[in-house]
Amino acid sequence: MCEYDLEILFEDDNLIAINKPSGLLVHPSWIAPRSTPNLTSMLKEYLQGTAYTIHRLDxxxxxxxxxxxxxxxxxxxxxxxxxxxxxxxxxxxARGYTPEGDIIDYPLKEKLDKLADKMANPDKPPQDAVSEYRRLGTVELPIPVGKYPVARYSLVEVKPKTGRKHQIRRHMKHISHPLVGDTKHGDGRHNKAFREHFDLDRLLLMATELSFRHPESGELLTLQAPVDSQVDELFSQFGWSGLYPV
Known part of the structure; x- marks a missing residue:
């Protein structure tokens, strides 16, 4: 039995939008057991037909x-x-107090998979990558991490203008404000602190909104995904209620 449920945000004859949980694969992966749940298979069963990929989430x-x-x-x-x-x-x-807002214009070298991309050119030049962000809130926690007696964090809204692999995670690391829970590009000491003090073992990165013209009708669609109850409870503790979709 699948541990995940489909939370449908929008559906018509042409499109379906889902609020994907953290930890759920979008597609089957060679690095996961064949029985691992994935969103594409769940949608295929729900629709009794094919779900066509448009974009991806890690x-x-x-x-x-x-x-x-x-x-x-x-x-x-x-x-x-x-x-x-x-x-x-x-x-x-993100770790630390970020600036109030800025644009990160920092090209990123394409991340290649050792097996899936083994025929790709590893020497391709970096691709343009732009992310605009603004700080929504800050918190200082009485948790010693490394040599510091307290830990500071920021709640940040990011609007990526390009779609490179791990773009937000890599860009935030580039400006020395890695994301909490990021095991690839983050700070292991802060990830450990959140596991021990808040029982949190996930990446704190949420795709909260997509806005576009419907490809068939031309209607402007703005689709919002609320954060899950665990994240909402955590952020409420930090005084951040009302700053994000719920």
Whole structure:
């Protein structure tokens, strides 16, 4: 039995949007056992047909993700993403007090998978990558981490203008404010502190909103994904209620 439920945010004859939980794969993966739940298979069962991929979210990232119900709509949406006609908004928690807001314009070298991308050119130049962010809140916790007696964090809204792999995680690390719970690009000492003090073992990166013109009707759609109850409870402790979708 699958441990995950489908939380449908929007559905019509052409599109379906889901609030993906943290930890759920979007597709089957060679690095996970064949029985590992994945969103594509769950949607196939729900729709009794194919769900066409439009974009992706990393396994540890939660939030809104859209699929096409037919190939033509999916292709139109793929083109819209490629032409940057889709506005994406993320919520994350970063180490330290970030600036109030800024634009990170820092090219990123393509991350290649050792098996899936073994034929790809490893010497491709970095690709342009731009992320705009603003700080929504801060908190200082009486938790010693490393040589510091307290730990400081920021609640940050990020609007990526490009779609590179792990872009937000890598960009926030680049400005020395890695995300809490990021096991690839984060700070293990802070991740450990959140596991021990808050029983939190997930990446604090949530895709909270997608806004775009419907590829068939032209209607402006703004799809919001609420944070899960664990994140909401944690952020409420930090005095951040009302700063994000619930």
């Amino acid at each position: 396994r540890p990232t939660s939030g809104v993700i859209v699929f096409g119900k037919n190939k033509e709509t999916a292709q139109r949406m793929n083109h819209m993403f490629a032409e940057r006609e889709v506005q994406k908004t993320y919520l994350c928690m």
